[in-house]
Each structure stands twice: as structure tokens, then as C-alpha cells.
Amino acid sequence: MPIVEKIPLLPDQVPSAAELNKVYDDLAVATTAIDEDNGGSNWLTYAHLIDPATNEPINKLYFAAYNGPTAVNYNSTVFQSMVSNTGTITEVNLDYFPNETEVLRLHMSGLVGVPTVNVDYDFVGANLGKPNYYAFRIMVTYSDSGGPDQNFIAGYWGYSFTTNGLNRYDTTSAPTGPSINWQTFQASTIVKYKGITGVRQYKKAILQVAVFDNSNTLSVVRQSLQAVRARK
Amino acid sequence: MAFIKPYTYVDGTILSADDQASNDDAVKDYLNSGIAAGDYAGEFIDFDQIEVGELEPITGAYRFMSGEIWGTAVGTAAPERSYFTSNIRNGKQTAVNPSIYQTVYETGQTVELIHEGDLLITFGGTFKCEENEVQANGRWDSTVVLRYKDSPTAKWENVPGTEAFTFEETYSAGTAPRAVTDLNPFPIIAYPASERPETMFRRFIGFTWLIKGLSPGIYTFSVATKSKAEEGFASARSFTIEIFYA
Numbered sequence: 001m002p003i004v005e006k007i008p009l010l011p012d013q014v015p016s017a018a019e020l021n022k023v024y025d026d027l028a029v030a031t032t033a034i035d036e037d038n039g040g041s042n043w044l045t046y047a048h049l050i051d052p053a054t055n056e057p058i059n060k061l062y063f064a065a066y067n068g069p070t071a072v073n074y075n076s077t078v079f080q081s082m083v084s085n086t087g088t089i090t091e092v093n094l095d096y097f098p099n100e101t102e103v104l105r106l107h108m109s110g111l112v113g114v115p116t117v118n119v120d121y122d123f124v125g126a127n128l129g130k131p132n133y134y135a136f137r138i139m140v141t142y143s144d145s146g147g148p149d150q151n152f153i154a155g156y157w158g159y160s161f162t163t164n165g166l167n168r169y170d171t172t173s174a175p176t177g178p179s180i181n182w183q184t185f186q187a188s189t190i191v192k193y194k195g196i197t198g199v200r201q202y203k204k205a206i207l208q209v210a211v212f213d214n215s216n217t218l219s220v221v222r223q224s225l226q227a228v229r230a231r232k
Numbered sequence: 233m234a235f236i237k238p239y240t241y242v243d244g245t246i247l248s249a250d251d252q253a254s255n256d257d258a259v260k261d262y263l264n265s266g267i268a269a270g271d272y273a274g275e276f277i278d279f280d281q282i283e284v285g286e287l288e289p290i291t292g293a294y295r296f297m298s299g300e301i302w303g304t305a306v307g308t309a310a311p312e313r314s315y316f317t318s319n320i321r322n323g324k325q326t327a328v329n330p331s332i333y334q335t336v337y338e339t340g341q342t343v344e345l346i347h348e349g350d351l352l353i354t355f356g357g358t359f360k361c362e363e364n365e366v367q368a369n370g371r372w373d374s375t376v377v378l379r380y381k382d383s384p385t386a387k388w389e390n391v392p393g394t395e396a397f398t399f400e401e402t403y404s405a406g407t408a409p410r411a412v413t414d415l416n417p418f419p420i421i422a423y424p425a426s427e428r429p430e431t432m433f434r435r436f437i438g439f440t441w442l443i444k445g446l447s448p449g450i451y452t453f454s455v456a457t458k459s460k461a462e463e464g465f466a467s468a469r470s471f472t473i474e475i476f477y478a
């Protein structure tokens with residue numbers, strides 16, 4: 001059914017003013033809700049994608065990085081925040097309330113330096129295969145309904161200190177292999193908020209690292225963390 | 233603003249041709265791309281009117297329209313490899329610090345910024361290097377780095393936060409020439425049989441990096457290698473540039 005109707009007129013019929021006005025008045029109403037079919041060139045610009053109330057763009061990019069070149073060492077067996085050589089934590093301040101089903105993108109990457117490796121062989125039992133590993137994770141801090149800060153982990157990503165592959169699963173000490181130096185690490189993930197709009201406040205995303213065996217020290221030359229939010 | 237008819241019909245009034253034509257012309261002008269940006273000025277366009285960022289929980293697929301995206305991806309087939317070598321100029325093969333950059337194919341992209349903006353650049357590629365037949369000098373890693381320039385005649389500018397290396401540098405602490413007995417990976421036979429570092433010659437290199445506050449203009453990007461290997465290549469690789477206008 002057409003949005004704008006034209007009333008057919010017969011020969012010798014005198015149209016009323018209402019009949020003649022209708023097509024134009026209908027159009028005046030219809031054009032209060034224009035869609036993409038009849039927009040002029042450049043009708044949509046980036047200026048229209050900025051919320052005039054908050055002056056925020058339609059998507060927002062958060063970024064934190066330590067760009068070296070001084071390496072920072074880590075040998076904690078519990079996850080600790082990654083820092084610059086002056087102690088600045090690699091974190092981004094999100095500080096927004098996600099809408100229901102909203103997706104948050106998270107990326108991290110970096111470059112390992114020269115680790116110090118003392119143990120890369122495997123043990124039997126629960127620790128089988130683990131001493132050779134270190135891992136990164138992205139932790140998101142949030143608050144629900146103004147309550148205390150809580151955390152969830154957006155993802156874990158593990159790497160090996162050495163190339164020691166042939167001695168895998170030895171039950172006793174094996175020669176420690178050459179360390180894997182100067183390799184990049186990188187990961188991406190997404191987080192979907194499934195709660196009610198306006199309840200949860202994302203506060204921070206933090207890049208963290210841990211080693212399994214504290215006799216091994218991981219050296220990191222640079223790292224970066226990015227978050228991308230698309231508002232709805 | 234919405235359409236407004238120039239002439240309003242009134243009962244009992246003789247209609248002139250000009251009045252009728254004015255209404256018809258106004259309609260034609262308006263509907264034939266006469267709708268201007270100002271018509272939408274009061275209507276803030278929200279994200280879900282363009283593309284909803286959402287996750288499909290059944291398949292795990294997601295879509296996320298963040299801005300302009302320029303990207304390429306290449307598979308692992310041999311014809312798609314991007315080879316690089318240190319042999320392209322005499323004497324550079326064994327140079328301590330070679331300065332010849334070679335673009336990794338499919339990572340050269342030219343983008344235009346119509347406003348000041350930030351570029352989020354993601355690269356990932358599998359790099360493989362073959363054993364050298366000659367002794368390398370100094371550090372023996374081949375460098376991989378993102379470069380860009382803002383005009384055809386400008387010099388390439390390296391982006392420091394993207395620099396990575398194709399080798400381990402396990403025993404290369406200094407810049408002195410490496411000896412075979414010093415466990416130089418060229419050739420790799422110096423390693424104990426149980427720890428031959430074949431895996432050192434094959435690795436994934438990736439980064440996500442942000443270049444902030446670029447002025448409007450045309451920029452050309454390239455991931456390049458500065459090779460110390462006689463023969464190396466990148467096989468599977470992907471490269472994307474996302475533009476975020478502030």
C-alpha cells in the first residue's frame with residue numbers, strides 16, 4: 001500500500017481542495033521518517049554518528065601500550081598486571097554501561113624479549129606439561145548496580161618458554177632447551193553482555209601475565225591492549 | 233526538514249498552472265535526492281540503525297561493524313607465499329644490519345582519511361626461513377615491521393610498536409660474527425640432536441597496533457621484512473586496517 005496516495009479524478013469532476021492537498025500533505029507526513037531509499041548524497045556524515053548529548057562517537061576505541069625498549073621481567077605464578085618499565089599498568093578505562101547484548105572487542109599483542117629459563121621439563125601428575133608455560137589474560141573489572149568491583153576473565157592465552165619438544169613428558173629432569181626469544185604474542189576476543197541495560201558498569205580492562213614456575217622469568221619488551229566498543 | 237508544499241489548495245479558488253507546477257516541481261526536487269543532511273540534523277543515528285554488533289551463539293560467528301575496514305587474507309598455498317631474501321644486493325647478505333626492506337605481499341594497502349582519525353591495524357602471518365649457506369654477521373634475525381607514508385614521494389616511516397623478528401636470537405647476545413660453534417642457527421647442525429631448533433625457523437608473527445591522530449589524507453601501509461635469511465617467506469597471513477574517526 002502506497003504511503004502517498006493520489007486520488008484519481010474523472011473527466012469533468014471538480015476536485016475539492018482536500019483531494020488536491022492530500023498527496024502533498026501525505027508526503028509531508030511521510031518525509032518525517034525518511035529511509036535510505038531517497039537520501040541525497042552525503043546526507044549521512046560522521047557528524048551524524050556523534051551523540052549530540054554526550055559528544056561521543058558511535059564507536060569508541062580504547063588503547064594502552066608500553067612500547068619499550070626496556071624489557072620488564074615477570075616471574076609471578078599468580079597473574080599480575082603488565083606494566084611499563086616505570087610501573088604504569090597496561091590497562092584501559094572503559095567506564096561505561098553496556099546495553100543488553102552489546103559486544104565489546106578486546107585485543108592484545110606484544111613482543112617477548114629474552115626469558116630466563118631454568119625449568120622446562122615436565123613432571124608427572126597434576127603438573128604434567130606445565131612448567132614450560134606462561135600465559136596472558138585480559139581481566140575486565142566491572143560493577144553491578146553500583147556495588148563493589150568484580151572481575152571476569154575475557155580470555156587466557158598460553159605460550160611456551162622453550163622449544164623442548166622431544167623430551168616432552170619425561171618424568172625426570174631433562175636438559176633445558178633453548179628459549180624462544182623475540183616472539184610476538186597476540187590475541188583477540190569478544191565479550192557479550194547478556195544482562196539488563198544500565199545495570200553493569202564496565203570499569204577497566206587490564207592485561208595480565210603469569211608463569212607456572214617462578215624459577216623461570218619472562219621478559220617482555222612491549223605490550224599493548226585495545227578495546228573497541230560499539231554503542232547501541 | 234520534511235517536505236512542505238509551496239501552494240495550498242482552497243475550495244472555490246481557480247487553480248493556476250503556476251501554482252500546480254510549483255507543488256509538482258517541489259515534490260520532484262525533494263524526492264530526487266533533494267533530501268539534505270539538514271533533514272536529519274535532529275535525528276541522531278545510533279549504532280543499531282547501521283549494524284548491530286552481535287554474537288550468533290549457535291555458530292559462534294559474530295559481526296562487528298566498527299568503521300571502515302580495509303583488509304586482505306591469504307591462505308597457505310605455495311603460490312601465495314611472499315618470499316624475501318638477503319641476496320638482493322651484493323654484500324647485504326652478511327651485513328650486520330641490512331637496510332633493504334621488502335614488502336610482504338598483500339599487506340600493502342592505501343587508505344584515505346576524510347577526517348582526522350585513528351587507525352587500528354592488525355597483522356598476522358606465518359613466517360618460515362630456510363637455513364643459510366653463508367655465515368651471518370651480527371644478529372641473525374630478519375626484522376618484520378609495519379611501515380607507512382603519506383605521499384608517493386615520502387620516505388617510509390617505521391612504526392616501532394610493530395617490530396618483530398623471525399628468529400629466536402637465543403645465543404646472539406652481541407653483534408660479533410656468529411660462529412658455527414657458537415650455536416648459530418646457520419647452519420642448524422650445531423644444536424644437539426635432541427634440541428634442534430627447527431621450530432625457530434617457523435613462527436607466527438602478529439600485532440594489533442593503533443596509530444593515533446592521523447591528519448586527513450592518503451596513506452599507504454606495508455608490512456615489510458628486513459632480511460638476514462637467504463630464503464624466507466610468509467605464508468598464511470592477514471592484514472586489516474580499521475579507521476576510527478573521532
